[in-house]
Amino acid sequence: MLKVDRLSVHAGPVELVREVSFGIAPGERVGLIGESGSGKSLTALSLMGLLPEGVTATGTARLEGRDLVGVPERRLKDLRGRRVSMVFQEPMTALNPLMRVGAQVTEVMTLHGVPAARARERAVELLGRVRLPQPAQVARAYPHQLSGGQRQRVMLAIALANEPDLLICDEPTTALDVTVQKQMLELIAEVAPALLFITHDLAVVASVCDRVLVMYGGRVVESGPLREVFARPRHRYTEGLLAASRLTPRGTRLATIAGSVPPAGHFPGGCVFRNRCPHATPACESEPALTGDGHAFACWHPHG
Amino acid sequence: MILYLLKRLAVLLASTAVAGAVVFAFMAVLPGDPAEIALGVNATPEAVARLRAEFGTDRPPVVQFLDWFGGLLQGDFGTSYVTSSPVGEQIGDRLGVTAVLVAGGMLIALLVAVPVGTFAAVHHRDPLGAAISAASQVGLAVPAFLAGILLVFVFAVRAQALPSGGYVPLAEDPAGWLRGLLLPWLSLGLVQAAVLTRYVRSAVLDVMREDYLRTARAKGRGRMGALWRHGLRNAAVPVVTVLGLQLATLLVGAVVVERVFVIPGLGDLLLNGVAGRDLLLVQGVVMVLVVAVLLINFVVDVCYAALDPRLRGTR
Numbered sequence: 001m002l003k004v005d006r007l008s009v010h011a012g013p014v015e016l017v018r019e020v021s022f023g024i025a026p027g028e029r030v031g032l033i034g035e036s037g038s039g040k041s042l043t044a045l046s047l048m049g050l051l052p053e054g055v056t057a058t059g060t061a062r063l064e065g066r067d068l069v070g071v072p073e074r075r076l077k078d079l080r081g082r083r084v085s086m087v088f089q090e091p092m093t094a095l096n097p098l099m100r101v102g103a104q105v106t107e108v109m110t111l112h113g114v115p116a117a118r119a120r121e122r123a124v125e126l127l128g129r130v131r132l133p134q135p136a137q138v139a140r141a142y143p144h145q146l147s148g149g150q151r152q153r154v155m156l157a158i159a160l161a162n163e164p165d166l167l168i169c170d171e172p173t174t175a176l177d178v179t180v181q182k183q184m185l186e187l188i189a190e191v192a193p194a195l196l197f198i199t200h201d202l203a204v205v206a207s208v209c210d211r212v213l214v215m216y217g218g219r220v221v222e223s224g225p226l227r228e229v230f231a232r233p234r235h236r237y238t239e240g241l242l243a244a245s246r247l248t249p250r251g252t253r254l255a256t257i258a259g260s261v262p263p264a265g266h267f268p269g270g271c272v273f274r275n276r277c278p279h280a281t282p283a284c285e286s287e288p289a290l291t292g293d294g295h296a297f298a299c300w301h302p303h304g
Numbered sequence: 305m306i307l308y309l310l311k312r313l314a315v316l317l318a319s320t321a322v323a324g325a326v327v328f329a330f331m332a333v334l335p336g337d338p339a340e341i342a343l344g345v346n347a348t349p350e351a352v353a354r355l356r357a358e359f360g361t362d363r364p365p366v367v368q369f370l371d372w373f374g375g376l377l378q379g380d381f382g383t384s385y386v387t388s389s390p391v392g393e394q395i396g397d398r399l400g401v402t403a404v405l406v407a408g409g410m411l412i413a414l415l416v417a418v419p420v421g422t423f424a425a426v427h428h429r430d431p432l433g434a435a436i437s438a439a440s441q442v443g444l445a446v447p448a449f450l451a452g453i454l455l456v457f458v459f460a461v462r463a464q465a466l467p468s469g470g471y472v473p474l475a476e477d478p479a480g481w482l483r484g485l486l487l488p489w490l491s492l493g494l495v496q497a498a499v500l501t502r503y504v505r506s507a508v509l510d511v512m513r514e515d516y517l518r519t520a521r522a523k524g525r526g527r528m529g530a531l532w533r534h535g536l537r538n539a540a541v542p543v544v545t546v547l548g549l550q551l552a553t554l555l556v557g558a559v560v561v562e563r564v565f566v567i568p569g570l571g572d573l574l575l576n577g578v579a580g581r582d583l584l585l586v587q588g589v590v591m592v593l594v595v596a597v598l599l600i601n602f603v604v605d606v607c608y609a610a611l612d613p614r615l616r617g618t619r
Binding site for chain 1: 429514515516518519520521522523524525526527533534537538611612613614
């Protein structure tokens with residue numbers, strides 16, 4: 001349904017995302033994981049055509065045969081909010097503070113041709129569907145009268161309003177309390193048509209997704225079914241990431257990945273992880289391809 | 305909302321009272337006794353004392369203040385010691401002229417600054433946007449009276465298209481009224497427009513970086529559509545603040561511009577009052593200006609609440 005092929009993102013001469021390819025089948029829930037600066041948010045924003053000024057995407061991305069990259073804004077506008085929707089990280093600032101919640105949900109439907117009266121009715125239904133208590137009352141509220149979790153539910157209602165083919169969530173629960181996080185994740189898993197879920201939190205991915213893509217340095221370094229990647233990571237970065245998130249017995253040192261993520265444009269050539277990888281050899285100076293059926297990885301010295 | 309309005313109204317009344325006291329106190333400590341001034345240097349002490357009793361300036365200052373302020377609340381500004389005519393009437397005639405001058409200047413400023421500032425923000429990466437920024441910087445440095453003199457030079461002296469000064473009442477000759485006011489309006493308005501343009505530009509730029517604008521685009525709005533529907537009202541909040549401050553400076557600017565264009569407004573009256581040592585007149589005009597500024601602030605506060613639900617107090 002979604003087919004992304006060699007998607008790259010550039011800011012001037014600096015390559016931020018390099019030749020990312022993946023697909024999402026209808027109903028599939030795919031996790032995109034990686035640290036800050038790995039290019040996961042840019043990948044998502046380029047699918048929405050919402051990259052910041054001065055940042056451009058190349059390659060192809062097709063949703064049900066419709067191009068998403070390199071298409072004029074006029075055509076993308078029609079797809080955004082209708083065929084593909086997005087929930088952002090910061091619920092506190094994502095809603096217009098001066099507009100009633102109901103009007104903001106209604107807007108996404110009237111924009112795509114739903115008659116105003118019908119859209120208003122449906123807005124209340126949607127607010128109920130994302131399990132906001134007393135949806136009619138919430139519709140009349142202003143964003144500042146709602147909590148972060150409630151606002152994120154409103155964002156989800158907006159995203160689902162036109163029954164899109166694909167829902168993209170960019171760290172939708174990072175800013176929320178842990179208890180609220182869990183409810184939100186369950187809700188997303190329940191209502192999402194097909195899902196691209198971006199996070200740095202491995203536990204969150206594990207609870208929502210069927211398949212994961214691990215990004216580092218603007219590339220997908222490993223991808224495959226969730227269980228397999230988490231149980232038998234092949235790429236050394238994935239291995240390190242999983243080790244770092246594992247609970248360790250009291251008194252033992254926490255596992256970490258040596259060094260830190262370099263700033264954009266300063267990743268080493270060849271394998272992007274080699275300057276932090278304990279297994280790196282001169283062979284890693286040439287770029288490993290992402291290979292493997294189902295469970296793929298780009299590493300010269302894979303684990304296991 | 306009603307509670308908010310009542311609070312603001314209470315603040316308005318309290319600050320008016322305080323302002324009245326301050327204005328009165330300032331005038332009271334100024335040297336120069338109205339009775340002595342009226343009678344000249346050769347007057348006998350008895351004559352001065354008699355006139356003081358007649359003016360009421362022999363009473364304790366607090367009584368004089370209460371008398372004056374009480375009168376103000378009923379619209380009575382007292383009678384001039386110098387001209388023996390009621391101060392309120394003189395002010396009333398002039399207030400309308402100054403109000404029209406200031407309102408026209410502000411309108412021009414808004415009509416220029418909102419579209420130009422928004423354009424400069426949307427095109428902040430292009431040379432044209434940068435040029436607007438630079439031009440507004442120049443405008444910022446020009447005082448209104450200088451702009452007035454330049455405008456007179458260009459339109460009245462060189463082109464001979466408009467009168468260089470004078471005022472015709474609207475009722476007498478509407479066309480003449482408009483022609484007379486055009487240059488004063490422009491000299492007040494263009495300078496304010498320069499200031500306002502910068503604020504509009506930065507307010508719109510700030511709003512363009514807001515997450516909710518990205519949300520609007522994610523819903524399927526274009527860049528301009530998102531800005532129009534979700535951005536401008538948000539940008540209006542900081543702009544209204546500046547607008548209030550500007551209206552206050554515009555009142556002061558009007559005093560000077562009235563001189564340049566020989567317009568019989570409040571500023572003209574104030575300067576005449578000062579020159580003629582007409583204390584009660586000066587006191588009255590200053591008080592009117594102060595109340596005007598307080599009223600503007602009140603209106604600004606009300607606008608805030610109308611624009612931003614967060615300030616209204618939650619239900």
